[in-house]
Amino acid sequence: MRRTPSCTSDGLKKGAWTPEEDQKLISYVQKHGEGGWRSLPQNAGLQRCGKSCRFRWTNYLKPGIKRGDFTPEEDETIIKLHAQLGNRWATIAQHFPRRTDQEIKNYWHAHLKKRLPKTRIDPTMTTGGSSSSSTTVTAGGTKTDTECAKQQPSEPKTQRSATALLLNKLATRVTQCVGPPRPFNGNGTFFHLFPGCTAPQSSDNNNITDSLTTPESGNANDEGVLNDIMACEFSSLSCFDELNNWQNNNESVVPGAIQVANHTDSTTVNYHEGLWDDDAIDDHMIFDTVRSLGFYDSNLFSSSDDSP
DNA sequence: AATCGTCACAACCGCCTTTCG
DNA sequence: CCGAAAGGCGGTTGTGACGAT
Numbered sequence A: 001m002r003r004t005p006s007c008t009s010d011g012l013k014k015g016a017w018t019p020e021e022d023q024k025l026i027s028y029v030q031k032h033g034e035g036g037w038r039s040l041p042q043n044a045g046l047q048r049c050g051k052s053c054r055f056r057w058t059n060y061l062k063p064g065i066k067r068g069d070f071t072p073e074e075d076e077t078i079i080k081l082h083a084q085l086g087n088r089w090a091t092i093a094q095h096f097p098r099r100t101d102q103e104i105k106n107y108w109h110a111h112l113k114k115r116l117p118k119t120r121i122d123p124t125m126t127t128g129g130s131s132s133s134s135t136t137v138t139a140g141g142t143k144t145d146t147e148c149a150k151q152q153p154s155e156p157k158t159q160r161s162a163t164a165l166l167l168n169k170l171a172t173r174v175t176q177c178v179g180p181p182r183p184f185n186g187n188g189t190f191f192h193l194f195p196g197c198t199a200p201q202s203s204d205n206n207n208i209t210d211s212l213t214t215p216e217s218g219n220a221n222d223e224g225v226l227n228d229i230m231a232c233e234f235s236s237l238s239c240f241d242e243l244n245n246w247q248n249n250n251e252s253v254v255p256g257a258i259q260v261a262n263h264t265d266s267t268t269v270n271y272h273e274g275l276w277d278d279d280a281i282d283d284h285m286i287f288d289t290v291r292s293l294g295f296y297d298s299n300l301f302s303s304s305d306d307s308p
Numbered sequence B: 001a002a003t004c005g006t007c008a009c010a011a012c013c014g015c016c017t018t019t020c021g
Numbered sequence C: 001c002c003g004a005a006a007g008g009c010g011g012t013t014g015t016g017a018c019g020a021t
Helices: A019-032 A040-044 A050-061 A072-085 A089-093 A101-110 A112-119 A145-149 A162-178 A222-231 A239-248 A267-273 A283-296
Strands: none
Touching: A019 A040, A019 A050, A040 A050, A050 A101, A072 A089, A072 A101, A072 A112, A089 A101, A101 A112
16 A cells, blocks of 8 residues: 655754744643644644654643653663563553653663673564554554464564563563553563462472473473464464453453463473573563463363464 | 864654655 | 554664773
């Protein structure tokens, strides 16, 4: 489909906004409300493109926006969310009601990214939020079955932390299916996605990986583990109905129904434990993610063969 | 004082999805 | 169902401030 350009450059001003322009925009939006951005500049007497107006309003002029002065707690949360979600700034920003995705994104690039070497998060693996990803979000913030079952774009063959990649892929898939994680419970784990799920104990972790082929030894191949888990494909994930059921009737789904009970292999668990030795991400995030997926896909962990 | 490099932030651009007639 | 318009998102660039040389 051919699109008309969102901004024509004919006589339109670019660059920093002046206080006068800001005031025009504020006055107009306060009077007429948000929306109709393409016609707004003409109606408001601004020599800007509508997109620029929307951007200026959304990120700087809108009442209630908090700017600057990120707290250490916010820093930590951003880092953790980024590890889970990748560059999905809009999703990350949902955890900060008064922050904008734009500011978080800039803050990440200016400050937080530099901390990555310390936390051993590979900065090259932040592909979870690629704009090329194709997802459909319903009004409730969830995804349809069809969308959940879609293949993820194949990752480029680059050297990166496969565990981090795995974590992001899983997080991406979970998020595509059930929407963004709810606020952290304090230890950064994933089970908060599903109210009622309890934090896994170490013994619980040993029950997860039976349906996954396990590494040959402690020096396992990252890609092997990653591929094994992703090979499950989650294509039969029927998250939409279950999620709605869960959200609409929280008592109708029992957390204990998580389909991991009969599995005892711990090789992969030990393998992952060797990789995460910092506080930013721990293997619980992986386990909780996998476990949460298992919660919605009873086939995922219920069979010892590798067919979901 | 002048130049250069770095950093932080604001803004733009292109692509995608959603909405609506 | 189709296509155009609108909205949204993430990547990238532009630019001013500031410090080092």
